[in-house]
Amino acid sequence: xxxxxxxxxxxxxxxxxxxxxxxxxxxxxxxxxxxxxxxxxxxxxxxxxxxxxxxxxxxxxxxxxxxxxxxxxxxxxxxxxxxxxxxxxxxxxxxxxxxxxxxxxxxxxxxxxxxxxxxxxxxxxxxxxxxxxxxxxxxxxxxxxxxxxxxxxxxxxxxxxxxxxxxxxxxxxxxxxxxxxxxxxxxxxxxxxxxxxxxxxxxxxxxxxxxxxxxxxxxxxxxxxxxxxxxxxxxxxxxxxxxxxxxxxxxxxxxxxxxxxxxxxx
Numbered sequence: 733x734x735x736x737x738x739x740x741x742x743x744x745x746x747x748x749x750x751x752x753x754x755x756x757x758x759x760x761x762x763x764x765x766x767x768x769x770x771x772x773x774x775x776x777x778x779x780x781x782x783x784x785x786x787x788x789x790x791x792x793x794x795x796x797x798x799x800x801x802x803x804x805x806x807x808x809x810x811x812x813x814x815x816x817x818x819x820x821x822x823x824x825x826x827x828x829x830x831x832x833x834x835x836x837x838x839x840x841x842x843x844x845x846x847x848x849x850x851x852x853x854x855x856x857x858x859x860x861x862x863x864x865x866x867x868x869x870x871x872x873x874x875x876x877x878x879x880x881x882x883x884x885x886x887x888x889x890x891x892x893x894x895x896x897x898x899x900x901x902x903x904x905x906x907x908x909x910x911x912x913x914x915x916x917x918x919x920x921x922x923x924x925x926x927x928x929x930x931x932x933x934x935x936x937x938x939x940x941x942x943x944x945x946x947x948x949x950x951x952x953x954x955x956x957x958x959x960x961x962x963x964x965x966x967x968x969x970x971x972x973x974x975x976x977x978x979x980x981x982x983x984x985x986x987x988x989x990x991x992x993x994x995x996x997x998x
Contacts, residue, residue, distance in 0.1 A: 878907035
């Protein structure tokens with residue numbers, strides 16, 4: 733989800749969530765990363781704070797830990813970042829089990845990563861390890877209480893364990909998502925609703941809106957054990973222009989979903 737787009741970027745890890753994007757310091761140019769060291773000089777702090785008035789705690793905590801790692805030679809953190817990158821690539825390629833092994837390796841190398849590894853929760857879902865997946869998403873939402881999608885994915889995991897009605901009783905409350913399509917999806921999952929109305933509402937919007945409406949409508953159908961409707965909507969998301977062309981991690985997820993269910997998208 734870059735500042736002008738609504739998708740999850742390709743490089744995550746020990747990263748913040750802004751109002752529209754997930755970032756990693758590892759994805760920034762070296763000149764940007766060095767900016768973190770301005771906090772060692774007291775007279776620079778007001779300048780840094782004024783330039784980023786909406787910083788979340790995901791941005792602040794990694795800044796401090798990044799300085800500590802730089803001072804103490806935190807090679808494990810860098811190796812953990814590399815493991816997450818490998819895990820994401822494997823997931824995109826359809827190797828879900830391999831992706832989980834890399835995400836687990838990242839946590840072994842740097843336990844701080846666990847609270848930010850939403851990608852691990854997605855892999856666990858597609859391996860039918862729903863209890864572990866729900867736990868991963870709950871840990872992440874506890875760290876970042878404004879993540880709509882992780883709240884929904886926690887519900888999806890728990891719906892497979894105890895049914896949607898029971899799972900809804902424990903639905904995670906999060907802050908307001910800046911994306912209208914995800915606000916509507918969140919309300920639908922939280923309170924129950926008609927997923928087809930979600931698709932209709934965003935069918936004439938920008939490509940990412942239609943993709944997300946179709947994807948989450950399909951996932952809602954799946955949580956209700958409505959297999960045919962789930963198949964129709966998730967294939968529609970995967971085959972949409974955004975689903976085919978975007979580098980969004982969730983576009984890859986739609987393809988993984990179809991593959992894991994042996995659904996043909998041809």
